[in-house]
Amino acid sequence: MAxxxxxxxxxxxGAGRGIGRAIAELLAAEGAAVVVNDLGAEVDGRGASRRVxxxxxxxxxxxxxxxxxxADSVADFAAAERIVETAVKEFGAIDILVNNAGILRDRMIFxxxxxxxxxVIAVHLKxxxxxxxxxxxxxxxxxxxxxxxxxxxxxxYGNSGxxxxxxxxxxIAGLTxxxxxxxxxxxxxxxxxxxxxxxxxxxxxxxxxxRRARASAASRSATSAPRT
Amino acid sequence: MADxxxxxxxxxxGAGRGIGRGVALGLAAEGAKVVVNDYGVALDGSAPSSGPAFDxxxxxxxxxxxxxxxxxxxxxxxxAARLIGTALERWGRLDALVTCAGILRDRMVFxxxxxxxxxVIAVHLKxxxxxxxxxxxxxxxxxxxRIVTFSSGAxxFGNPGxxxxxxxxxxIGGLTKVxxxxxxxxxxxxxxxxxxxxxxxxxxxxxxxxxxxxxxQGIQREDRGVAQIEELDPDDVAPMVVYLASEHAxxxxxxxxxxxxxxxxxxxxxxxxxxxYKADGDWTLDELERLAPATVxxxxxNPAPPKEA
Numbered sequence: 001m002a003x004x005x006x007x008x009x010x011x012x013x014g015a016g017r018g019i020g021r022a023i024a025e026l027l028a029a030e031g032a033a034v035v036v037n038d039l040g041a042e043v044d045g046r047g048a049s050r051r052v053x054x055x056x057x058x059x060x061x062x063x064x065x066x067x068x069x070x071a072d073s074v075a076d077f078a079a080a081e082r083i084v085e086t087a088v089k090e091f092g093a094i095d096i097l098v099n100n101a102g103i104l105r106d107r108m109i110f111x112x113x114x115x116x117x118x119x120v121i122a123v124h125l126k127x128x129x130x131x132x133x134x135x136x137x138x139x140x141x142x143x144x145x146x147x148x149x150x151x152x153x154x155x156x157y158g159n160s161g162x163x164x165x166x167x168x169x170x171x172i173a174g175l176t177x178x179x180x181x182x183x184x185x186x187x188x189x190x191x192x193x194x195x196x197x198x199x200x201x202x203x204x205x206x207x208x209x210x211r212r213a214r215a216s217a218a219s220r221s222a223t224s225a226p227r228t
Numbered sequence: 229m230a231d232x233x234x235x236x237x238x239x240x241x242g243a244g245r246g247i248g249r250g251v252a253l254g255l256a257a258e259g260a261k262v263v264v265n266d267y268g269v270a271l272d273g274s275a276p277s278s279g280p281a282f283d284x285x286x287x288x289x290x291x292x293x294x295x296x297x298x299x300x301x302x303x304x305x306x307x308a309a310r311l312i313g314t315a316l317e318r319w320g321r322l323d324a325l326v327t328c329a330g331i332l333r334d335r336m337v338f339x340x341x342x343x344x345x346x347x348v349i350a351v352h353l354k355x356x357x358x359x360x361x362x363x364x365x366x367x368x369x370x371x372x373x374r375i376v377t378f379s380s381g382a383x384x385f386g387n388p389g390x391x392x393x394x395x396x397x398x399x400i401g402g403l404t405k406v407x408x409x410x411x412x413x414x415x416x417x418x419x420x421x422x423x424x425x426x427x428x429x430x431x432x433x434x435x436x437x438x439x440x441x442x443x444x445q446g447i448q449r450e451d452r453g454v455a456q457i458e459e460l461d462p463d464d465v466a467p468m469v470v471y472l473a474s475e476h477a478x479x480x481x482x483x484x485x486x487x488x489x490x491x492x493x494x495x496x497x498x499x500x501x502x503x504x505y506k507a508d509g510d511w512t513l514d515e516l517e518r519l520a521p522a523t524v525x526x527x528x529x530n531p532a533p534p535k536e537a
Contacts, residue, residue: 004513030513077342109410110364114305117357121349125395129337129345132391136338143534156498158405158482167353167403174398175337177386182337184532 014101244280408482
């Protein structure tokens with residue numbers, strides 16, 4: 001059977017681990033050429049290692065797929081342009097953008113520092129804007145594109161201790177709704193996914209165990225509103 | 229003067245004009261002492277001036293109320309600290325915070341500059357966080373507080389040309405929901421207003437030109453036209469804000485209210501509406517291709533369908 005994404009070029013941010021890595025690998029398995037972006041930072045955003053993105057690229061290539069690594073930070077407007085342009089330079093286009101990169105700095109709001117707020121907003125919200133902004137310029141010329149941004153039930157329902165993350169993720173939802181209306185006419189779709197998954201990011205949260213139960217309950221329960 | 233807020237102290241940001249001014253006057257009319265904050269800038273955030281804040285303070289005082297001006301920018305951590313400190317230094321307490329301050333820099337997302345994004349996020353989102361953060365530490369100690377933030381349908385429903393504003397307003401919604409859960413146990417409520425009103429932010433020549441351009445290009449906004457917005461008095465938003473800022477609204481927390489004209493509507497919050505289940509393992513693409521279109525995706529409408537080039 002023909003692969004669904006043969007000839008398409010994709011960028012996945014934060015693709016070195018967790019959900020992003022799984023997305024990058026499945027895109028590649030379906031024939032897409034993938035820019036595996038990952039700064040290689042710790043969960044709180046500190047540090048950087050190119051190895052993280054390289055490993056995923058090696059894994060994709062080992063299965064016969066096409067991929068290149070990129071270790072730029074999505075939080076930087078100019079660097080985000082480099083991420084998008086890597087797809088254009090290496091694969092000739094950018095058909096798919098998955099905005100997945102993110103960090104966590106949980107704290108009750110009355111104790112949250114300015115730095116904890118700024119760091120999370122910068123990577124999630126500004127990072128998603130940066131990549132979306134640069135990708136839509138290319139996609140608009142191409143008259144085709146798919147953008148999928150990762151929002152979160154934390155923003156949708158409001159998780160205690162995550163004012164920065166919840167705001168960023170609801171901000172991404174708002175950005176998604178506006179961008180869908182800005183670029184739909186050019187053949188570009190913009191949608192968001194709110195995942196429930198255990199990754200190294202959620203594992204570090206203070207109430208990881210209860211969140212694991214909640215995510216599991218949310219994925220199993222049909223129409224009942226998940227508890228907040 | 230009524231006394232629903234007698235003895236209470238409030239801070240209102242962006243209170244020099246428009247909705248914020250109406251809120252400040254409304255709180256003062258109910259007996260609250262009000263810090264009238266306004267950076268006094270032009271609509272795009274430039275050229276600060278102390279005029280608007282002082283004018284509203286004068287208006288409150290002439291009506292027999294108590295108020296002091298503050299002209300700090302909420303967008304800076306220290307500016308917000310000074311603003312909250314103004315209430316504490318002058319009156320020794322802070323009972324209510326209303327965060328109206330905001331600016332606009334509309335642009336289609338593919339043309340939006342970094343500076344246009346940053347400026348709008350800084351005032352709306354960071355400004356709201358800065359004020360809530362500094363206010364809530366004091367409110368938590370006193371085990372009482374009322375916080376009213378300003379979100380918008382532009383973010384919750386999506387307006388073309390407002391990626392920065394829509395993201396900021398939606399993010400304020402997320403901040404509001406989390407803050408409500410962080411602070412509720414300390415007797416503090418945090419709710420959001422989604423207003424529609426004719427102010428210099430929503431009705432001006434630039435907005436008219438942009439709307440006309442969109443109309444010519446066939447890009448529809450889902451909100452009302454300028455003509456209808458012009459008829460919506462910003463002062464109409466104040467009563468619900470004053471109510472939420474009072475003791476009476478202690479049981480209302482983490483909620484969103486759409487306010488325009490004589491209407492106050494409770495806004496629903498996103499919940500799953502349709503779910504696909506699989507008993508074992510992850511969905512395969514074959515399965516999703518077969519099942520999703522007639523189930524979770526059934527009846528969805530593209531808000532901006534593709535147009536021929």
